[in-house]
Amino acid sequence: MDAVHFFKIVFVAALAAFTLARSARAAGQQDFVRVAEAVPGVILEPRYYSTYNFTGDRLPGYDCPDLALCRQAASALAKAEARFEARGLRLKIYDAYRPARAVEFFYRWSLNGDVRMKPYFYPKLEKNVLHLRGYIALRSGHSRGSAVDCTLVDMKTGRDLDMGGPFDLFDERSHYAAKGLTKEQEHNRAILRSVMTECGFKGIRSEWWHFALRDEPFPDTYFDFPLSDVGSVTTIGSE
Ligand SMILES: [Zn+2]
Numbered sequence: 001m002d003a004v005h006f007f008k009i010v011f012v013a014a015l016a017a018f019t020l021a022r023s024a025r026a027a028g029q030q031d032f033v034r035v036a037e038a039v040p041g042v043i044l045e046p047r048y049y050s051t052y053n054f055t056g057d058r059l060p061g062y063d064c065p066d067l068a069l070c071r072q073a074a075s076a077l078a079k080a081e082a083r084f085e086a087r088g089l090r091l092k093i094y095d096a097y098r099p100a101r102a103v104e105f106f107y108r109w110s111l112n113g114d115v116r117m118k119p120y121f122y123p124k125l126e127k128n129v130l131h132l133r134g135y136i137a138l139r140s141g142h143s144r145g146s147a148v149d150c151t152l153v154d155m156k157t158g159r160d161l162d163m164g165g166p167f168d169l170f171d172e173r174s175h176y177a178a179k180g181l182t183k184e185q186e187h188n189r190a191i192l193r194s195v196m197t198e199c200g201f202k203g204i205r206s207e208w209w210h211f212a213l214r215d216e217p218f219p220d221t222y223f224d225f226p227l228s229d230v231g232s233v234t235t236i237g238s239e
Pocket of ligand 1: 148210
């Protein structure tokens with residue numbers, strides 16, 4: 001192959017990659033909504049915008065205190081929130097769409113020696129096993145825009161329901177069917193999971209707080225636009 005031909009191929013490949021990245025970015029801006037606007041009833045506690053998370057730092061891409069989801073997931077979440085509100089509860093959302101750069105930050109963090117947040121989030125594990133145990137990975141379904149991390153708040157008391165352990169605790173206690181939970185904790189996890197499931201989400205075995213939309217619209221796309229890129233909306237379909 002001569003040099004001109006080679007550079008033509010490289011140029012075309014680069015152009016294709018650029019176009020893909022640009023269309024993914026455009027899709028993100030167009031097809032994602034801010035959770036606070038799409039589902040005003042939920043309580044937002046964006047842990048990765050704050051420093052109260054297992055890294056102890058604000059994450060890259062979390063450049064404003066909003067959370068975002070693709071429209072379909074936001075719509076399913078609105079349905080779930082309405083059902084919880086009818087029972088005197090509200091959803092509290094810790095995280096939703098997660099820019100790919102934040103997931104890469106988690107991975108880099110897992111390889112460094114910073115253990116500031118160990119007592120709160122991984123008290124029983126050494127930090128260097130977190131990625132081996134699957135708690136930290138190079139990619140996350142959250143970057144596809146259809147997953148949420150959440151718990152429930154009792155509107156009579158204003159307190160979180162007792163789920164038997166906090167969000168992002170890297171421990172077997174976070175498994176949905178963990179041993180040693182009280183009846184009340186089992187019941188609270190079951191309420192959260194049953195309503196989310198009825199509304200189109202599915203839970204996972206290892207984290208009681210994590211739900212992903214069953215029919216996600218972007219099953220193969222890992223978005224990386226920052227939260228501030230998500231457009232503002234006034235209405236979405238809630239059915
Ligand atoms: Zn999650």
